[in-house]
Amino acid sequence: MADTIYALASGTGRAGIAVWRLSGQGSADALLALTGRPLPPPRRAVRAVLTDRDGEPIDDGLALWFPAPASFTGEDVVELHLHGGRAVAQGLGRALSGLGLRPAEPGEFSRRAFANGKIDLTHAEAIADLVAAETAAQRRQALRQMDGALAALIEEWRRRLVSILARLEAAIDFAEEDLPPSLITLTQTEAAALAADLAAHLADDRRGEILRDGLHITLLGAPNAGKSSLLNRLAGREAAIVSAEAGTTRDVIEVHLDLGGWPAILADTAGLREAEGQIEAEGVRRALARAGMADLKLAVFDAALVPVLDEATREVIDDSTLVVLNKRDLAAAPLPDRVAGRPAVAVSAKTGDGLDQLVGWIEGELQQRFAVGSAPVLTRARHRAAAEAAFVALSGFDPSVDLGLAAESLRAAATALGRITGRVETDEVLGAIFAEFCIGK
Numbered sequence: 001m002a003d004t005i006y007a008l009a010s011g012t013g014r015a016g017i018a019v020w021r022l023s024g025q026g027s028a029d030a031l032l033a034l035t036g037r038p039l040p041p042p043r044r045a046v047r048a049v050l051t052d053r054d055g056e057p058i059d060d061g062l063a064l065w066f067p068a069p070a071s072f073t074g075e076d077v078v079e080l081h082l083h084g085g086r087a088v089a090q091g092l093g094r095a096l097s098g099l100g101l102r103p104a105e106p107g108e109f110s111r112r113a114f115a116n117g118k119i120d121l122t123h124a125e126a127i128a129d130l131v132a133a134e135t136a137a138q139r140r141q142a143l144r145q146m147d148g149a150l151a152a153l154i155e156e157w158r159r160r161l162v163s164i165l166a167r168l169e170a171a172i173d174f175a176e177e178d179l180p181p182s183l184i185t186l187t188q189t190e191a192a193a194l195a196a197d198l199a200a201h202l203a204d205d206r207r208g209e210i211l212r213d214g215l216h217i218t219l220l221g222a223p224n225a226g227k228s229s230l231l232n233r234l235a236g237r238e239a240a241i242v243s244a245e246a247g248t249t250r251d252v253i254e255v256h257l258d259l260g261g262w263p264a265i266l267a268d269t270a271g272l273r274e275a276e277g278q279i280e281a282e283g284v285r286r287a288l289a290r291a292g293m294a295d296l297k298l299a300v301f302d303a304a305l306v307p308v309l310d311e312a313t314r315e316v317i318d319d320s321t322l323v324v325l326n327k328r329d330l331a332a333a334p335l336p337d338r339v340a341g342r343p344a345v346a347v348s349a350k351t352g353d354g355l356d357q358l359v360g361w362i363e364g365e366l367q368q369r370f371a372v373g374s375a376p377v378l379t380r381a382r383h384r385a386a387a388e389a390a391f392v393a394l395s396g397f398d399p400s401v402d403l404g405l406a407a408e409s410l411r412a413a414a415t416a417l418g419r420i421t422g423r424v425e426t427d428e429v430l431g432a433i434f435a436e437f438c439i440g441k
């Protein structure tokens, strides 16, 4: 950490303004060298002409000086707000490298902020999630986590563990015959209550993780039902090939959508049928595999064929399926509003009829299932794995058998929870978390 690092914090490419960030002990000297003037007052933007070692001007920009520890990383930080563009970037990069600074690794600023106790791991993850957020719901979830909601919950669980452990240690200090039985009972009650709280959080249907990654919605149906036409309508562009020929789509086609703030990954699939030949069979296999991983399925039927409903499509209908009766412009018979116990909506991908209703309906379904409640959610598999490990350790807590072993299970549970916030750290976890960051973050 002795190195002083620098990076372009704003995105690369042509832009009006580019924000550069320097962090480490050499930041102040670098600013002095670039401007040839005394340091500006802390945390105030000042106008500055930056020149390289040969006195060649690099840019006329703004500079800010954040002395440690009151900075994002907790180290001395300098920000330079320059004009965007490759030549300025090249000139500054060369000047900074000449002054002994080195380009930052992805996530290195945040990693230093973590190392200096400015942020915990859930905060660091939330920064990465916020930068990656594509919809309002993802942004809200990231901001909540950045605000410390998840960290506070984990710390509260840890605090309860430590307090049970303290009681248990008091009990260990008593001679066996003097041990007040109520002390042991109390630890048992408290451990059971904590285990129940952990279990309740683990039974959240992975909604935090699903929201972070995007909800998988899959279109399924017979060949020619109009799945690809629906995908194109919902995407607002011709993402998939549509044709009157049955068997047009053979592979899975994905589009990313923002449905009322919910991030969705909508997948079009090959028509379900008795496949003739290897390619068709593989297409159907992929469609069914996709159905298996979907958070929500849209079973698409040809409304012109009602009351006959394709059998293979009926078979995929379950509790997480919405039925779509497409081609309602061609329907002769009256259309049902439920199929196989699930609600059915009539649409026409051709005219656009009923599509607003379909979208409203998907949004309602998503809202119901994935709405962020009052409790902070686990947003990554890593949080879930650690909370599960804590739950398992806590489930093994039995002070009536052996006090020493019981204390050990409490410590194991606390260690598992400590990994979530980074109180207990392993290089492997840190490496994995910060590697997914952008450079400059």
Ligand SMILES: Nc1nc2c(c(=O)[nH]1)N(C=O)[C@@H](CNc1ccc(C(=O)N[C@@H](CCC(=O)O)C(=O)O)cc1)CN2
Pocket: 019, 066, 069, 070, 071, 072, 079, 118
């Ligand atoms: N120009 C610029 N914009 C930015 C950032 C930045 O570093 N620079 N941020 C970077 O992510 C975000 C804002 N977050 C920040 C978080 C902490 C500190 C900071 O200096 N913290 C000090 C001082 C706190 C105070 O006095 O308010 C500290 O925590 O000690 C700065 C920005 C988004 N926008």
Ligand SMILES: Nc1nc2c(ncn2[C@@H]2O[C@H](COP(=O)(O)OP(=O)(O)OP(=O)(O)O)[C@@H](O)[C@H]2O)c(=O)[nH]1
Pocket: 221, 222, 223, 224, 225, 226, 227, 228, 229, 230, 241, 242, 243, 244, 245, 246, 247, 248, 249, 250, 269, 270, 271, 272, 326, 327, 328, 329, 330, 347, 348, 349, 350, 351
């Ligand atoms: N009249 C009418 N025709 C439609 C409608 N939706 C799709 N079609 C037509 O139905 C045919 C098949 O549409 P696709 O979207 O390719 O159907 P698909 O379900 O993706 O078919 P496969 O990829 O072969 O499984 C095309 O000729 C479309 O123009 C609709 O709502 N009304």
Ligand SMILES: [Mg+2]
Pocket: 227, 228, 229, 240, 241, 242, 248, 249, 268, 269
């Ligand atoms: Mg298709």
